[in-house]
Amino acid sequence: MAKIKFNKETYLRWFELMMLIRRFEEKSAQLYGQQKIRGFCHLCIGQEAVIAGTMSAITKDDNIITAYRDHGHALACGLSANSVMAELFGKETGCTKGKGGSMHMFSKEHNFFGGHGIVGGQIPLGAGIALAEQYNGTDNICVCFLGDGAVRQGALHETFNMAMLWNLPVVFVCENNEYAMGTSVERTTNVLDIYKIGAAYDMPSEQVDGMSCEAVHESMEKAVARARKGDGPTFLEIKTYRYRGHSMSDPAKYRTKEELETYKNLDPIEQVRKTLISKKWATAKALEEMEERIENEVAESVEFAENSPYPDASELYEDVYVGDYPYLTE
């Protein structure tokens, strides 16, 4: 079954999406160095397969919510490179009008419920988004992403219990990249296999190879089917790795070069490239051309962001309340 499903189109789609995210993030790093992008900026280079394998297993009507490492998720949900890049620049044309910045991308149109900055804060929200779908009798689900560090928040445990109790159509995805800032998973817990904590709530849980789009898709597809059928939540621990530091200011001295190289050798983009070529679904040249197109798209997004205006100071008072509000001005 699975073999047939992963056809040429699927692989091409994975390649294209992951390459877009990779090139977009690399460009973001460069622009951060040039101080065009400010504040906290977290890149997901290395973790692209988690997003790609998820997107091929859900539909446009499903919902996504995640933490602050959110550029890739935003692009995957269909936000344009222009609107994400302009947001990183803090421009009026950004997806949140320059208000959110790197950590807070949102798009209602794309069912992207955002990037959230307080570790674990999005976990109950993800279950709540699922509750609304259940309440309205749709068969849409919510995929709620979280980090390995976020698993340590009480909010996760309260939410897991209620999500099971109420059978909510949600898939919790722990993007286990082995570190929360400089702290490795084993320094924060005795339960090294994070997926096992799902057992405490009787939640179906699984550990997944996050460098493989195929593996992510297969687990996600099962989880999504379960949620859609009304059989409740799933917890996926997806083992992945971030090639860069936690944020732009982290020299990442807490891990070895060898560890990093081990993961780079499993690079999901290169794996998909190899499959496409070996199955003769694409030539190396065709993939390079696709890469070039993507690089142009990213370059254009930078130009778009550069040429966009900053929001006017009066925007401070927009979008804070629905309706008029008598702000204190002195």
Added chain:
Amino acid sequence: MKTVQFREALREAMEEEMRQDERVFLMGEEVAEYNGAYKVSQGMLDEFGAKRVIDTPIAELGFAGIAVGAAMNGLRPIVEFMTFNFSLVAIDQVINSAAKMNSMSGGHFTCPMVFRGPTGSAGQLGAQHSQNFENWYANTPGLKVVVPSNPADAKGLLKSSIRDENPVIFMESEQMYGLKGDIPEGEYTIPIGLADVVQQGEDVTIVSFGKMMRIVEGADKALREKGINAEIIDLRTVRPIDYDTLIRSVQKTNRMVVVEEAWPLASISSELAFMVQKRAFDHLDAPVVRVTSRDVPLPYAPTLVDAYLPSVQRIVEAVDQVTYRG
């Protein structure tokens, strides 16, 4: 005197207190092996070991509560919040446990402990990472709230906070950790609850605390050029508040401008204005004016950050207003 960074002053305070009191220990995210998210605790793991410099998971509610329990049972924890934005996850244990344990237990249990970390905005960090809760904590009986503005005060006040028998909220700033200043060579403390009259003046009292003192310094330069001689008060502590020093100053200058980074409603500035009108009503020649952050969440874009924060220009305008020069 010697010149140190703000972060070094904090570190010296913790190290000195930990050397002389075995009960004192530090816990928080990334404080040990990573040497602190902002390098405040650099080297402390090496000196004191993992028993007394403890890395925690990202579990603020849990470790804040664990620290409260340890304090109830005889230890003197210092809890570092990576920033006070994240203290909201833990605020139940701070307010419902630490702040009222003494009262609720009829004096059986006290919580001698410090919750410390940076407060406020620090560039373009967006709405969830740029908040000031000094007034939230200051509203709570049972707590003391210290917000130092320079390395010398930071060290002396942190030592007093660690020695205090009550829970103390100690609020720093990412943007001040690198700030250099002179501090005394030897051992010293500064009592909690005393304001500092940083500069004597006659024309207006400008009162502030924490990082905003830097903006006040900038405004003072501009005011001098205009021939205005401001008396500048650094509150240093916002619970308790040194009202006497403030009232004495206003009785002299007859005018007050408050500068505060928090939002305006129910803020420290509201409180100061209330007490000044109550105790120095007859001395006021103008209504009290305040400069606070705008009454909205802080967005990311630089233009909006500029429009949001207290600035030199807004302080100068406020002084113009209370001196009727506007």
